[in-house]
Amino acid sequence: MKQKSTGKGLIICEEALQRLVAGKPYVAEHVGLPLSKLTAGAVSREAGFDPGYLKKNRKSHLPLIAKIQSLREGSSNNPKSTNADRVAYLERKLAALEVRLVMANELRDKVLTQNLQLWERVRKLEAEESHVYRIN
Structure with missing residues (x-):
């Protein structure tokens, strides 16, 4: 097998x-x-x-x-197979890396935004919970 x-x-x-x-x-x-x-x-x-x-x-x-x-x-x-071929290859590779960098930055920004929104939501819930305990 x-x-x-x-x-x-x-x-x-x-x-x-x-x-x-x-x-x-x-x-x-x-x-x-x-x-x-x-x-x-x-x-x-x-x-x-x-x-x-x-x-x-x-x-x-x-x-x-x-x-x-x-x-x-x-x-x-x-x-x-000349230096020009190698330069062209490296330029294409650089362009691909730049695209990946932009995508990674966009993903990072999206995750940071979500984390901030979650943090704000947790803060509000904690404040509400704290308010409920004071009333009781």
């Missing part, structure tokens, strides 16, 4: 690798990832696993890991 899940995991990783090579990843941090930065960890994360899913000591993983290394090394030797 364990081999079937490993096989399914490898199929999922293969699909993730194809998405990364095609430039259509699901994971936001992989958008614009140059092949020169492709790692087994990136493929694992793109597949929905932890970064250490693909391991060299697992014989069934070796062909996929070799393919990843080949793509990365082939990209590094490619003269088209």
Whole structure:
């Protein structure tokens, strides 16, 4: 049974690798990832696993890991992979991080507002309770 899940995991990783090579990843941090930065960890994360899913000591993983290394090394030797490509990748990554920062700030502000509203409600309830005890 364990081999079937490993096989399914490898199929999922293969699909993730194809998405990364095609430039259509699901994971936001992989958008614009140059092949020169492709790692087994990136493929694992793109597949929905932890970064250490693909391991060299697992014989069934070796062909996929070799393919990843080949793509990365082939990209590094490619003269088209220039500093401009790396700058463009970093700019896209920065833009994605800026979007995440704006979203995180909006969420923080919303939670702070809710907390203040809850605090005010608790304060009013405590005042009402205090008033009830004085009357009795």
